[in-house]
Amino acid sequence: MTGPHNPAPTVASAPHRPVRISVDKSHCQLYGICVQEAPTVFNLGTDGRLHYTTRPGAGDTDRVRQAARCCPTQAITLSERRP
Amino acid sequence: MTTEHRIVIAGAGLAGLSAAERLRERGHTGQVVIIGDEPYRPYNRTPLSKGLLTGDVSRRDLPLRTYTDLDAVWRLGTRVLALDLERQQLLLAGGERLGFDGLVIATGIEARHLPGAPVHLPRVRMLRTLADADAIDRALAKADHVAIVGGGFIGCEIAVAARTRGLRPTIIDLSPTLLAASLGPALGAIVGDIHRDAGVDLRLGVGVQGWTETPAGVQLGLDSGETLTADAAVVGIGTHARVEWLRGSGLDLTDGVLCTPTCHVQKDGNPVESVVAAGDIARWPNPRFDTTPRRVEHWINAIEMGQAAAEALLAGPAAARPFTPIPRFWSHQHGVRIQSLGMPALGTEMTILDGTPKSRRFMAGFTRPTPKGSILVGAVALDSPRALLRHRDHIGQVLNVG
Numbered sequence: 001m002t003g004p005h006n007p008a009p010t011v012a013s014a015p016h017r018p019v020r021i022s023v024d025k026s027h028c029q030l031y032g033i034c035v036q037e038a039p040t041v042f043n044l045g046t047d048g049r050l051h052y053t054t055r056p057g058a059g060d061t062d063r064v065r066q067a068a069r070c071c072p073t074q075a076i077t078l079s080e081r082r083p
Numbered sequence: 084m085t086t087e088h089r090i091v092i093a094g095a096g097l098a099g100l101s102a103a104e105r106l107r108e109r110g111h112t113g114q115v116v117i118i119g120d121e122p123y124r125p126y127n128r129t130p131l132s133k134g135l136l137t138g139d140v141s142r143r144d145l146p147l148r149t150y151t152d153l154d155a156v157w158r159l160g161t162r163v164l165a166l167d168l169e170r171q172q173l174l175l176a177g178g179e180r181l182g183f184d185g186l187v188i189a190t191g192i193e194a195r196h197l198p199g200a201p202v203h204l205p206r207v208r209m210l211r212t213l214a215d216a217d218a219i220d221r222a223l224a225k226a227d228h229v230a231i232v233g234g235g236f237i238g239c240e241i242a243v244a245a246r247t248r249g250l251r252p253t254i255i256d257l258s259p260t261l262l263a264a265s266l267g268p269a270l271g272a273i274v275g276d277i278h279r280d281a282g283v284d285l286r287l288g289v290g291v292q293g294w295t296e297t298p299a300g301v302q303l304g305l306d307s308g309e310t311l312t313a314d315a316a317v318v319g320i321g322t323h324a325r326v327e328w329l330r331g332s333g334l335d336l337t338d339g340v341l342c343t344p345t346c347h348v349q350k351d352g353n354p355v356e357s358v359v360a361a362g363d364i365a366r367w368p369n370p371r372f373d374t375t376p377r378r379v380e381h382w383i384n385a386i387e388m389g390q391a392a393a394e395a396l397l398a399g400p401a402a403a404r405p406f407t408p409i410p411r412f413w414s415h416q417h418g419v420r421i422q423s424l425g426m427p428a429l430g431t432e433m434t435i436l437d438g439t440p441k442s443r444r445f446m447a448g449f450t451r452p453t454p455k456g457s458i459l460v461g462a463v464a465l466d467s468p469r470a471l472l473r474h475r476d477h478i479g480q481v482l483n484v485g
Binding site: 033035 | 475
């Protein structure tokens with residue numbers, strides 16, 4: 001019997017659209033997991049605050065999605081925007 | 084062909100969801116069937132011991148989001164009874180046989196029962212599911228004194244929730260410190276002080292010998308000879324991998340499902356190319372640390388391993404990359420953020436790398452000796468997320484102090 005990786009043709013994943021980021025500051029506890037996942041987009045400042053780019057480029061979408069998935073308090077919301 | 088090419092995901096938790104999303108992201112166009120025994124689509128379990136019990140998180144916030152259309156067939160409220168590897172079939176409740184071309188095993192864990200604990204009583208509870216959290220919520224609503232058996236993360240977090248609700252919690256654990264297994268005795272003692280300062284009563288180094296039901300609650304006989312009277316009790320003494328349905332399949336089920344470094348399950352010492360496992364149930368060797376297979380019960384691991392297992396299933400055992408994460412977890416206890424990186428439990432020595440323990444704002448590194456030098460295997464930070472960020476890339480490397 002064939003394995004799952006043999007017969008099914010896969011399509012190349014579509015290029016991601018850029019996203020708009022919003023962070024719910026009332027839920028964010030500043031664990032910095034998003035900084036670990038997407039360091040070019042999120043940053044924990046020396047002031048103890050979270051800084052981030054609200055409109056990162058399409059090339060960051062994968063990492064930003066992972067940041068949103070891994071956020072301990074699920075405080076990151078992404079919306080698609082036109083390139 | 085593709086609709087006939089079916090990947091079944093057994094388990095509708097975070098690992099299963101993450102696997103499903105990654106299958107679609109990597110272009111799998113065949114069927115994806117997700118089987119879960121709870122009646123809900125995947126939801127976030129982390130608030131069940133925290134915000135859901137304090138009212139800071141509502142049920143509306145629990146469903147987990149995805150960023151790709153899963154186009155999945157959902158079989159919720161459905162139990163998987165057995166796996167037939169030879170025929171590539173699952174046996175479901177009611178006698179249904181469901182064939183698969185690929186299978187992701189992600190049925191997770193359940194709370195381990197403490198022998199003698201009368202969990203049939205409405206006021207004695209364990210925590211795993213949303214239904215359990217609802218039952219604990221109802222028990223706490225009528226309680227003042229709450230006995231919590233088990234000083235791990237679940238027990239500690241429920242104590243925090245109980246204090247937030249103005250109740251009087253007592254944590255009982257056989258270990259002399261809280262969180263001993265995850266953080267080690269020195270940090271466990273600091274977390275114990277944080278709990279005491281917040282008004283949590285700790286009975287450490289003692290076990291529960293017997294339980295007596297009373298009209299208003301339960302009495303717990305401790306092996307110190309003392310008797311605790313409580314209005315409600317929560318037992319959180321560890322977990323048990325949900326492997327019963329895999330018995331007889333030929334897989335190694337010693338503490339979870341044994342996997343190769345690529346998340347494939349093994350039969351007779353060889354990887355099974357059509358079956359992977361992910362999340363709390365999977366025991367695999369992480370070559371970043373050593374060759375010993377272990378389970379990792381962290382939320383972020385369920386995400387990362389679900390994704391890795393999906394990729395490995397599509398790639399096959401020969402081409403798949405090993406799954407080598409730096410495990411991460413977090414907990415919030417009485418306003419203090421506890422975060423961990425790597426595998427602190429593998430360390431034989433602890434060094435403070437940032438801040439001071441007295442200030443309760445510090446980071447500790449856990450090392451073990453190797454011929455190359457002292458390797459940093461893990462780090463734990465209390466209220467120091469920036470220090471943790473600085474050391475993330477040092478996990479698995481020789482530690483240069485100073």
